[in-house]
Amino acid sequence: MTPEALQTDLVFHLKDFPPVNFVCVDEAHCVSELSHNFRTTYLIVNELINNHFKFKADKTILCLTATANLQTIESVMTKMEIKELIKSNSLRPKNLCVTISRDSQDVYRSLVEYLNTDQVRKLQGILIYCRTRRLLS
Numbered sequence: 669m670t671p672e673a674l675q676t677d678l679v680f681h682l683k684d685f686p687p688v689n690f691v692c693v694d695e696a697h698c699v700s701e702l703s704h705n706f707r708t709t710y711l712i713v714n715e716l717i718n719n720h721f722k723f724k725a726d727k728t729i730l731c732l733t734a735t736a737n738l739q740t741i742e743s744v745m746t747k748m749e750i751k752e753l754i755k756s757n758s759l760r761p762k763n764l765c766v767t768i769s770r771d772s773q774d775v776y777r778s779l780v781e782y783l784n785t786d787q788v789r790k791l792q793g794i795l796i797y798c799r800t801r802r803l804l805s
Contacts, residue, residue, distance in 0.1 A: 696732055
């Protein structure tokens with residue numbers, strides 16, 4: 669769900685959702701005071717998360733970015749009220765698996781096949797990113 673979607677009537681339905689384990693903010697550098705020019709809604713994303721999501725336990729937020737310098741990281745941590753930084757310099761943690769599919773013929777078949785592999789079945793969680801919202805249906 670995009671930060672912009674959290675400003676629409678869609679958020680009224682979130683109260684009917686069960687509590688979540690965590691929220692993931694992609695392109696988190698946009699949260700920074702230094703980097704919000706493209707998508708200004710990111711400036712209030714923490715407020716939107718606090719107002720519209722129920723958490724099962726402590727609020728856990730995963731912020732992902734590949735383009736933040738130290739000043740931007742500090743700004744994101746402040747805006748998102750993050751106390752602990754786990755930074756990876758292109759080194760993938762052992763518990764993170766990244767897979768990219770470029771199957772343009774039948775993306776859904778490829779995804780189902782991948783989700784049924786032993787590698788994925790043993791995971792505790794999975795995030796799937798799509799290039800466009802149209803692909804999410």
